[in-house]
Every structure is written in structure tokens, then in C-alpha cells.
Amino acid sequence: MTTELSTPLNAIVEATAQAIAEDAAKGRVTFRAAGTPEGTVGSAIALGQYTVRVDEPPALGGEGSAPNPVEVYLASLIACQVVTYRFWAQRLGVTVEELSIDAEGDLDVRGFFGLDDTVRPGFQAVRVTVRISGPEAAERYAELQRVVDAHCPVLDLTTGHTPVETTLVTQ
Numbered sequence: 001m002t003t004e005l006s007t008p009l010n011a012i013v014e015a016t017a018q019a020i021a022e023d024a025a026k027g028r029v030t031f032r033a034a035g036t037p038e039g040t041v042g043s044a045i046a047l048g049q050y051t052v053r054v055d056e057p058p059a060l061g062g063e064g065s066a067p068n069p070v071e072v073y074l075a076s077l078i079a080c081q082v083v084t085y086r087f088w089a090q091r092l093g094v095t096v097e098e099l100s101i102d103a104e105g106d107l108d109v110r111g112f113f114g115l116d117d118t119v120r121p122g123f124q125a126v127r128v129t130v131r132i133s134g135p136e137a138a139e140r141y142a143e144l145q146r147v148v149d150a151h152c153p154v155l156d157l158t159t160g161h162t163p164v165e166t167t168l169v170t171q
Contacts, residue, residue, distance in 0.1 A: 009090045039063055060109070070123065074103045080154035081128065088147045096144075097134040103127065126158065 020027040035045040041062045042055035054069055056062030067075065078101045089096045104127050111121035132141050149155060156162075 009087050013091065039065065042066060070105060070107060073123075074105060074126075077126070077128065077152075077154045077158070078103050080152050081130070081148065084148045084152040085130070085132070085144065088144060088151065092140075092144060092147065094136055094140050094144050095134045096132055098132065100131045102129045102131075 016027075033045055033047050035043045038044045038053065039055060039062065041060070042053065042065060045052045045054060052072070053066040054072055055064060055066040056068050057064045060068070062068070081101050082099065085096065085099055085101075088094075105123035106125045107123055108116075108119045110116040111119035130145065132144075134141075
């Protein structure tokens with residue numbers, strides 16, 4: 001994967017910036033997902049024209065038929081990092097010849113199962129490893145990493161504060 005510095009991503013940014021300059025509301029996008037139960041603890045999540053299936057391993061009551069929710073989060077984080085690296089490499093004129101990203105997270109199930117309310121139900125820590133190569137100096141890749149980490153939406157969901165409002169509808 002060699003980053004092409006004259007690809008359409010820079011043109012998309014320019015067109016988007018112009019559209020937003022004319023009407024700031026054009027910068028806001030709403031994404032939607034809807035889910036229904038499937039199997040013992042699994043779910044089918046509709047994402048527009050796509051369906052993503054999620055399950056738990058047998059040790060957590062599932063059938064192990066699909067990734068579990070926290071694995072889907074790690075996949076989302078990696079996917080967002082990949083696209084953000086590619087996007088910002090082009091914006092900054094940084095050549096990337098190879099890029100691969102791994103992520104792992106530590107979860108203590110005592111929080112999820114309510115066995116210890118002092119333990120968070122989510123990840124206690126997440127580690128992301130980015131392997132990148134190309135002809136640039138190490139400082140340029142470090143600059144790219146700083147910009148990516150500052151602009152990656154899924155990373156921001158974890159490190160920032162996102163208000164979540166839950167509405168319960170009974171029928």
C-alpha cells in the first residue's frame with residue numbers, strides 16, 4: 001500500500017471545506033444503527049444496507065458464532081485508525097508504503113456481571129500498535145501519528161467524553 005499523494009481524498013476535503021464554508025450544517029452527519037436479539041446472547045445490527053452479527057463466546061453464554069461487542073469495538077478502532085492514517089498521510093504529504101494496526105484490550109468481567117461494582121464493565125486498558133514504513137524520517141511518521149490520534153473519531157469516542165442519552169420505550 002503506497003499512499004498516493006494526489007488521490008481524491010484531498011479533493012474531497014477541499015470540496016467539503018467549501019460546502020461547509022457556505023453552510024456549516026453540511027458538516028454534520030448522523031449515523032444510525034439498529035439491533036435485534038439473535039440466538040442466546042447474540043444480536044443482528046443493521047447498519048444501512050449492511051448487517052453485522054455479534055455474539056459472545058461460550059464462556060460468556062454465547063455460541064461463538066461472531067465477534068463479541070468489544071472485539072467489534074477494536075475492529076472499529078483499527079478501521080478508523082487505518083482510514084485516518086491514509087487520509088492524513090495524503091493531507092500532510094507523507095508517503096506510507098506499509099501500514100498495519102493491531103489492538104488489544106483488557107476486560108475484567110466482574111464489572112459486566114456485577115460481581116464487583118468498583119470494576120469498570122468496559123476495557124481497563126487498550127493498546128494499539130501501528131506498524132508503518134516508507135521513505136520518510138521517523139519524525140514525519142511521529143507527526144503523522146500525533147495528527148491521526150488527534151483526529152480519529154473512534155479513538156475520540158474512547159478518550160473523550162461523548163454524551164449518551166438512552167430513551168426507554170415500553171409497549
